[in-house]
Amino acid sequence: MKVRNSEFLNCLGFLLLFIISTYCSLIPNDWVNTDDPKDFGLLEGITYNIVHFVSEKNLVSVGDHVQVGVSDDNNSYQHWSLRKVEGKNNHVYNIINIGSGTNLDNNGKGVYVSSLDHDSNTNPYQHWIFMKIKNNTYNIANVRNESRSLDGSIDSNGKLVYISISNKNNSYQQWLFKPTNYKLITKVVDFNLDVNYGQMLTSNATLLRGNNRIENPTNAIIEQIIDRTEEKSNVFTLQIRKADSFEVGKHVDMTFEIGINIFNLINVKVGNNIGIEGKFSSTEGETNSETVLDTVSYHIQQKVIVPFHTSVIVTTIVDKVNILTPFTARIRITGKADRLSKSGTVVKKANIDNNAILYYLQRKNAKDLFLDKDFYYIKTNGTLGIDGYGFGSVIKTKSISGSTRKKPIILYQILFIILQFIYVVSTY
Known part of the structure; x- marks a missing residue:
């Protein structure tokens, strides 16, 4: 019995350690700082579809490049998450592709997801800021220097995705963030x-x-x-x-x-x-x-x-x-x-922080x-x-x-009538 109890306690301890380590490793659901101090439209650590405003297609990683494509909820390469870059000012973030687990990257012209060898929080080509256009819609710009001057924004012609000179008023550089995979x-x-x-x-x-x-x-x-x-x-x-x-x-x-x-x-x-x-x-x-x-x-x-x-x-x-x-x-x-x-990496169906509850509720x-x-x-x-x-x-x-008493009386009466009939017939 002692051995069994010991085994049970070991398993229980391992399970608790796994749960604690899993949730401690999650990125907090903090609000993302955009160029608008009053904006509460983006959240760290949850998953998004990033939708091109003009074509209404999703940003998706395909092989060695990023493009826009028809929405597919089952395609993890169409899912993205945001994570603050440590050590930088409060407005700089990595954009992580869920399918590859690596950062959105660029070379000043093309846009792609980083390879594992080059994936880094310190790589300036993987640093992005968000400029609010309207509710849930943003211009996504790359910043490669401490002055936060813009080094181009993510642009698209409805098929290809590339870097162009930043222009918030250019609708082809506007992206709608739609949260996904939550309940x-x-x-x-x-x-x-x-x-x-x-x-x-x-x-x-x-x-x-x-x-x-x-x-x-x-x-x-x-x-x-x-x-x-x-x-x-x-x-x-x-x-x-x-x-x-x-x-x-x-x-x-x-x-x-x-x-x-x-x-x-x-x-x-x-x-x-x-x-x-x-x-x-x-x-x-x-x-x-x-x-x-x-x-x-x-x-x-x-x-x-x-x-x-x-x-x-x-x-x-x-x-x-x-x-x-x-x-x-x-x-x-x-x-x-x-x-x-x-x-x-992504933890499926994890409990969410109160910030995330507020975020999802404001969309409802x-x-x-x-x-x-x-x-x-x-x-x-x-x-x-x-x-x-x-x-x-x-x-x-x-x-x-008296209901059960009447039954035998009626039966006796019927038998008496039958006997009388037999007697009359035999006498006749």
Whole structure:
């Protein structure tokens, strides 16, 4: 046992060391300094498609040169990341090609990605600054001296990519940065129901299925034990307007979690005694909606006493609850993305920093963000529909007096009539 525990601890230690070393090696998601001090449009360490403004094609590394090509999400040579050049002023960055893991380079005329032998943070031909044109669109210029005078900008004719004299107003030198390979993970939590403004109806529903009649044709009182488990299905329907949340899609997942305390308040039983959770999959129109089915079980155990010559019908009643109520809640936001490590490689689906969450959210036009215990939230509201069942069940018995006694009396009468008929026929 000691050996096994030792092996387990060694494996656990190795795993923790791997996780810590992996995340410590990631480039922080710091804001990129452009020529506009008020600009917060670029971020270090995440991955981008760099799109030519005129041709709308992606910057891509092909062999020994860089060109523009048709968008291909699966082509890592179309993905790029930014990393600040250490020791330089705050505005100089490397542009790393994810496919090759090396820096964007140039020779004053052509543009290409560096070979491993020449890839270097100190190589001035691999130093770039970003001049803002408009939201998410920049002129990318090479700077090879300490005075930061421009040594040409990345230009394209819609096919080839090359270096030309810098001109921010030249639309062929303008590049749109579109983040890729990320996912915002949003969860609706901290529900509060406003049942005073909702619609709530309660009724009775039967639990026991089949024939639940117990007959006692004897002259003695009998006892019978009912011991069954019956199941019912709750249906929960959650709706939130996209304007009060997010539009679920390629870059956004949205789930929800409603705790057991909410259902206790309205006397609705749930199957796992924890609550319900689900993932929004229907996003038609202006609303995100999801329906969750939940199975609840009832253990029915009862001793039934049946008087002699009596039938008893056993029924079990449970509350049936129908509610449509508004709610308020919060949406907690986290995220994962492909992130650049200090070695130039990419860590897939790594947790992102709060700067990155803000960056991605501003592209979704999220409003009224607030920070609470290291998590970003927005407030939201919607409606919750419940077609469910209550907690306790009530067992009832109904006697049908004399019903079993009449059967033998009627049988005797029929036999008597038959005997009379036989006697008359034989006499005749």
